[in-house]
Amino acid sequence: MERKVLRTVTAMMAALTIAVCFVLLNYPDLHVYALQKNVEYSAKRTAGYSVLDLMRDETEILKGNAQDERLQKQLRLELPEGVAYDDVEIQNHYIYQTITIRIPHIDESYFYDYPMIGSCDHITDITFETGKDGGVISIVTDNVYELDEAWENEYLYIDFKNPRDLYDKIIVVDAGHGGNAPGATKQGVSEKDIDLAIVKRLKHLLDESDQHIGVYYTRLDDTNPALEGRVAMANNLSADLFLSVHNNSTASGRMSSINGTEVMYRASDTSGKSKEFAQVCLDHLLQRLGSQSKGLVAGDDIYIVRTAEMPVALVEVGFMTNQEELEKLKSSEYQSACAQALYDAMMQMLEVGNE
Ligand SMILES: [Zn+2]
The missing domain is CATH 2.60.40 (Immunoglobulin-like)
Known part of the structure; x- marks a missing residue:
């Protein structure tokens, strides 16, 4: 109770100080104004502001x-x-x-x-x-x-x-997993690291591009932002494309002969744009990497695919559980070829940069 009274009194004091400041604003005596400001702030902080x-409060004063x-x-x-x-x-x-x-x-x-x-x-x-x-x-x-x-x-x-006022197009690029979520780990190699390596090479290409594209990355280091945050960034930006980079493994996680590239899309996207984007990614990846096609997969049970409000493609570049493909995925040449394919796919979708 005593606390409440104290707070009320302090708040009233603060209000009075604001009023005084208001009056003082009309006089160009800045020194007095600054002193008054300090008193006002101290009072408000004591009151739990x-x-x-x-x-x-400052904004309100300024509006007036x-x-x-x-x-x-x-x-x-x-x-x-x-x-x-x-x-x-x-x-x-x-x-x-x-x-x-x-x-x-x-x-x-x-x-x-x-x-x-x-x-x-x-x-x-x-x-x-x-x-x-x-x-x-x-x-x-x-x-x-x-x-x-x-x-x-x-x-x-x-x-x-607002990024929309600065760029013609906006894309969001997501490196899968990160931090304490390594994804598949095979022979000392974690999926999160390969995903990020590819995204960093893709970033290099996008940085060099003279197109007026705003590119936002969900991560560029070994952190693991929540899936909700990753999608929220893309949705809040009203991004034109959302690309997520992953690598595959067999359900059992055991090494096997299964290999190849697959791309997930959002089947519930009635515009068909997500599927189109996925197809364009797949075509470019197969062409650049010479990998086996595992085709397109409806990915609506995957959170980021389901909740992204723009054309989304989640690529599974290759299988970490296939010895030959794992060796390729570890190589800088293969990572660069993958980045180039994804770059070309996005440019094709945005209908820019066609040389
Ligand atoms: Zn993954």
Whole structure:
């Protein structure tokens, strides 16, 4: 009860402070404004406001103040004294719809010493962690965004750009498994590593491409993002294609003579586009690899195939349980040929890059 009263009083104090700030905004006395800001933030944090709550209030205040139009669309962070631009590390973790900003020498007091202000329209959560050499601010967004960063004086402005406005086409490439989910492991070789090796070679081709294509990867390291997150990224991006790279093994997991390439598609896709994409992938793979065709397979019982809302193809390049194919899959030549086939297949589907 006492806590509740305290919270109410603090909240009222905070409201009063906001009102005072409002008035102060009309006077160009920035020093007074900054001091007032600190008091207001301290009061709100005592009252249990989260960093995002603080940001939301800022956005509301800004909406009522037409003076700074820029801040109504962007996020602004202030660099603490003694910290240079180059010391700040910004990373966009697309798969987690999270942007991390690492700033040296800060602790939680950063948020009221240097209030982060601007638009929080696309932000669903902000968290803070103190590490050994500073703090990491994690900004969770409501979708996948590209960041437009601008440094001006001691300020960092961040604009959230919709990838759809930046690229003609968007594709999502998924390397199967990862982390503590190795997939099939044969003779010391894990499927996750071969899947990733192929995707990295494919990335190299896509990076070199001069097409205006936005490419998003579910993983480029030995991590295992949840299947839900992998599909959500593709669906949230409204990707034009979703390619998942895997390798096969026999049901028993025993070495056998069974070999060849197969591609899964979503049978419930009434447009037939998923099946078309799978067929194009299969054709290119067979041609480049000279592998045996295991044909197309309806993959609706596989989560990512079933839930992807765009043309999806899940390729099983070869069998890790076939000695000859395993040797090939381990070779850089075979991985490169596979990457080239998948690159050509995607370009054909997108109807771009036909030389
Ligand atoms: Zn797999």
